[in-house]
Amino acid sequence: IAPHINIVDTLPPKYTRKAGTFLRRMSSHHSNHSVNSADGAIALNIPETEEEKEEREKKEAAHKLKLAKAPIGRTMQYARQDFGLCLFGCFCAIIQGALFPGFSQIFSKALTTLTNLKNPDFIKDANFYALIFFILAFAGFIGFGGGNVTFLIVGERITRKMRYLSYKVILSQEVAFFDRPENSTGALTSRLATDSQQMFDMVSQVVLTTVSSLATVALGLGFSFAATWQMTLIILAAVPVIGIGQYLELAALTGFGEKTRKAYERSGQVAGEAMANIRTVVSLAKEDRFESRYEEVTREPHNYALHKAYYASLGFAMSQAVAYWSYSIGFYGGYRLVEAGIINWSQMFDCMFGIVFMAVSLGHITAELPKYAKGKQSAINIYELFDKDTTIDADRDGIKLESVKESLALQKVDFNYPTRPDIQIFKGVDIKVRPGQTVAL
Numbered sequence: 001i002a003p004h005i006n007i008v009d010t011l012p013p014k015y016t017r018k019a020g021t022f023l024r025r026m027s028s029h030h031s032n033h034s035v036n037s038a039d040g041a042i043a044l045n046i047p048e049t050e051e052e053k054e055e056r057e058k059k060e061a062a063h064k065l066k067l068a069k070a071p072i073g074r075t076m077q078y079a080r081q082d083f084g085l086c087l088f089g090c091f092c093a094i095i096q097g098a099l100f101p102g103f104s105q106i107f108s109k110a111l112t113t114l115t116n117l118k119n120p121d122f123i124k125d126a127n128f129y130a131l132i133f134f135i136l137a138f139a140g141f142i143g144f145g146g147g148n149v150t151f152l153i154v155g156e157r158i159t160r161k162m163r164y165l166s167y168k169v170i171l172s173q174e175v176a177f178f179d180r181p182e183n184s185t186g187a188l189t190s191r192l193a194t195d196s197q198q199m200f201d202m203v204s205q206v207v208l209t210t211v212s213s214l215a216t217v218a219l220g221l222g223f224s225f226a227a228t229w230q231m232t233l234i235i236l237a238a239v240p241v242i243g244i245g246q247y248l249e250l251a252a253l254t255g256f257g258e259k260t261r262k263a264y265e266r267s268g269q270v271a272g273e274a275m276a277n278i279r280t281v282v283s284l285a286k287e288d289r290f291e292s293r294y295e296e297v298t299r300e301p302h303n304y305a306l307h308k309a310y311y312a313s314l315g316f317a318m319s320q321a322v323a324y325w326s327y328s329i330g331f332y333g334g335y336r337l338v339e340a341g342i343i344n345w346s347q348m349f350d351c352m353f354g355i356v357f358m359a360v361s362l363g364h365i366t367a368e369l370p371k372y373a374k375g376k377q378s379a380i381n382i383y384e385l386f387d388k389d390t391t392i393d394a395d396r397d398g399i400k401l402e403s404v405k406e407s408l409a410l411q412k413v414d415f416n417y418p419t420r421p422d423i424q425i426f427k428g429v430d431i432k433v434r435p436g437q438t439v440a441l
Contacts, residue, residue, distance in 0.1 A: 173388075
């Protein structure tokens with residue numbers, strides 16, 4: 001029995017508008033009928049329109065995507081043959097991450113040295129720190145160059161493998177799979193081109209940036225706490241607000257990424273339909289019609305991109321602004337601690353520069369959030385395709401009978417395609433096949 005909503009005629013007038021809204025929300029699977037219940041109340045079964053159904057499915061898909069985890073572990077399993085390259089890339093990423101905290105400490109000590117002109121070893125100390133900066137430049141060349149080259153190679157190999165496996169899985173699907181509107185030629189080719197490339201960005205850039213940033217945060221906090229734990233705790237009070245800003249940005253990018261992907265798939269479907277039948281389109285002079293259709297379907301992803309720009313920029317601005325607010329808190333707190341004789345100016349500069357460069361590293365992570373959101377969505381799409389079991393797989397071996405002694409018969413066969421249930425293909429067909437006979441349907 002389909003669920004229904006009871007509307008009692010004694011409902012107060014002031015609740016009429018709220019009840020109407022509630023009815024529209026709760027009428028997902030109702031039939032178009034009304035009945036009288038035993039207590040005299042009228043039960044209305046309100047059908048769900050196509051627009052409401054599509055909007056509900058979009059919200060459910062976006063909510064499901066936010067709850068899903070990025071399958072980075074499963075993706076890295078395809079890079080097991082490049083395990084040595086991945087280790088070398090992580091080592092170079094750690095060098096990248098250690099470069100910022102090391103520079104902050106050396107820069108702080110060099111600044112203290114340059115402000116003390118009365119030091120008898122002034123020239124010697126200045127030359128020493130200049131040599132250290134040269135060594136840091138060489139280490140940065142090794143770290144940044146080696147890390148980028150390594151993860152670009154690994155990411156490109158994974159991309160090629162994902163694209164080949166996706167193409168193989170698509171070809172192994174049954175014909176009914178291609179009859180669905182979401183699996184049109186344009187949509188499948190668009191996903192085949194973009195999903196693997198976005199996974200490449202997730203592997204090559206996000207992993208590299210994450211490893212280097214974790215090293216930066218660990219060393220930056222270590223140097224800061226070693227210099228003065230009082231001032232470090234004062235500055236870290238703003239970290240939760242920075243985390244909230246980054247969460248808002250990631251949530252906006254993830255939600256709008258799913259909507260944009262589906263909208264662009266529809267645009268690819270329209271373009272693929274026109275290009276595949278270009279001779280018919282030109283002969284019938286329907287170019288303007290397809291141009292208007294394409295403009296119409298691309299308007300929706302354009303609006304999604306604008307909304308994404310607003311919300312994601314708000315989160316990014318909050319995370320960056322709070323970082324500068326934390327600097328002001330740090331300088332004020334550091335001055336009061338120096339004035340109280342708890343720390344000296346050298347400790348204050350060591351702590352401040354350690355936190356500053358750690359915040360710069362967090363900014364690098366934030367800059368990679370769009371690639372992470374797109375790569376996560378693409379990885380989920382690809383693995384959903386991999387995990388789909390086709391009902392008819394041409395690559396699987398069938399049953400081969402050594403000999404057939406009996407005849408085969410089909411009696412009163414009715415058939416229609418699942419996506420076109422109103423069109424009858426077979427109706428009451430009888431077929432009889434004798435041993436050794438070949439029959440083509």
